[in-house]
Amino acid sequence: TQSTRPQRLLNAVQKNATRGDPRSVVKAIDDFCRHKEWAMNVGDEKGCILDSVVSEINPAAVLELGTYCGYSTVRIARLLPPHAKLITLEFNPDFAAIARQVIAWAGLEEKVQLVEGASGDWIPKMKEQFGITTFDLVFLDHWKDRYLPDTKLMEECGLLRKGSVLLADNVICPGTPDYLEYIRSSPRYESRYFKSHLEYTKVEDGLEKSVFKG
């Protein structure tokens, strides 16, 4: 049977990365996507911006929307302090199965809770299911038309506190125009655009960092 791209990406990790070494897992995926098959990971260039935002916040509770193969999950989790938790939501069970193995290869299972299902269903259940009060950081990288409804849902569910940071991938390419319009015009957020490039290409893309004012 034909393998899928996520399966080939996992094979590249298992072949080229060292177990328990998150940096080598990140490098193996970037090498695979740059030289073998493009895949929609945040990538190394935008990944460095992600790293700096995570390190600046030093978050105890992180939510990632859109795990895919677990590339950004590993990038974020490797920087978290002990006892910090990253909850990552993945809708596609095949992607989730691959991501679990990538996260395990990096040795980060203790810090990551991968939850299968739709963000719209799970966001309202975060508090009761996972004992979350608020998230210090949310990384949005799932379906682009879900960024805005899910942000409004997180506000309504009281999952954001004064100072919570939303970091959104792909605000230029593929683009999230309704989200950008909302977040940049809302008095409840301080937003800043980090110009970069679409992963593994020269096309412009960037990350929007938005701090919730409460």
Ligand SMILES: O=C(NC/C=C/[C@H]1O[C@@H](n2ccc(=O)cc2)[C@H](O)[C@@H]1O)c1cc([N+](=O)[O-])cc(O)c1O
């Ligand atoms: O489309 C993009 N991303 C959509 C990601 C979607 C992921 O989020 C999951 N999800 C998890 C929970 C949900 O509720 C819904 C989906 C989906 O099952 C998928 O794993 C994209 C596209 C390009 N591109 O160049 O075309 C570049 C990028 O960086 C991108 O992120």
Ligand SMILES: [Mg+2]
């Ligand atoms: Mg993306």
